[in-house]
Amino acid sequence: MTSKVNALEKENSRKPLGIYIHVPFCESKCGYCGFYSHKGTLEDYEEYTEKAKLAIRELAIRGTFKVQWESKFCGEPMVQGDTKFYGEAMVQSDSFYVDSIFFGGGTPSILLPAQIESILKTIDDEFDVAENVEITLEANPGILTLDKLKSYKDMGINRLSLGVQSFNDDELKFIGRIHDSKTAKETFELCRKIGFENINLDLIFSLPGQEFEGWCKNLQQAAILGPEHLSVYGLQLEESTDFFRRFQEGEFSETTDEVDRKMYHWTCEFLRARGFEHYEISNWAKPGFECRHNLKYWNFQDYLGIGPSAASFVNGIRFSVGENWEITDVHNNDLKDSAGEFCFTALRISEGIDFEKFEDKIGVPFWSVYKNQRDEIQKLVSDGLVDVDSRGVRLTERGIDISNGIMAMFV
């Protein structure tokens, strides 16, 4: 992949943009998964690739994001030739450069390498791409091969995220993963052999029947492999999932809050002692290996989503892609929306709400928006749940346990 951004980036004359590509195919559906994904055929993968490339071109016609949609939110569309689009969404694309690309899903590694490469090439053709762009690919350890990994490396993918979830074969089987522990370890070693130096492992704790000691063993095994990044989530039972139905039918019970929190705090301690920085509630990285793309979601930065169910946020406008690739749920943020979203997401990261950044992004001082919450915030400080100083507001480790309640105060 060639890069075209040079002095412009340094001059700060452009804003960084992340591009997320949602690949909605999986070999089979994991019981706990609430992401939009389904089984596909080779023809489906080809059709998807062509549609993704078309969507990139349509959204990024040089000079302007031409977002075409029919939306009840945006009043009458503007018409130019055969194209209808709304004024709010016309964002000058030459005021951006792409500094992160993230293939997520679903299972992006299910596509042929040539298909992934052609999507990357389309992005490169349509956008200015930073020389040091971070390109992440989520991969399922069950279907990675030496040839695929070599191709990924050659096309410029420089970050892999492996959906390992557990190193216990019974747990993996129960949650419906297609790989086993041995395959996960071998795949990690293969990635290293090919030269990937930035690898994330996804892990889940509080799995049905998992004891505290079982979780500790999983995390210890992950640490032995030595990834640069770990995404560690407690199991969430989402209503649309097979797990939710089975839980309601009484097949298994949820991990108690006490054990769940014990697992989480042990994780914090264990990874801190091994040199990982806890930079987001569920994410740990060796210094310098924080995921640039995911930081955009938490730092209120711009990103463009391609593919069914992908979300975008560009210059204060949110929109999503529907299952039929239609643009949907368009929302033009007002000040209250933006302030609330900024705080909600910033509280997830260790830096928390930075007053200077808040004012820079939202256009008014933090305390002018939240003056009525001063007492409530002070009470959280007294209870040891948040820290407040002249730089900003941050959750403490205890505050993370009730983070949703605290974040809700700001929206």
Ligand code: SF4
């Ligand atoms: S592989 Fe990932 S995206 Fe696919 S069903 Fe399993 S958890 Fe969901």
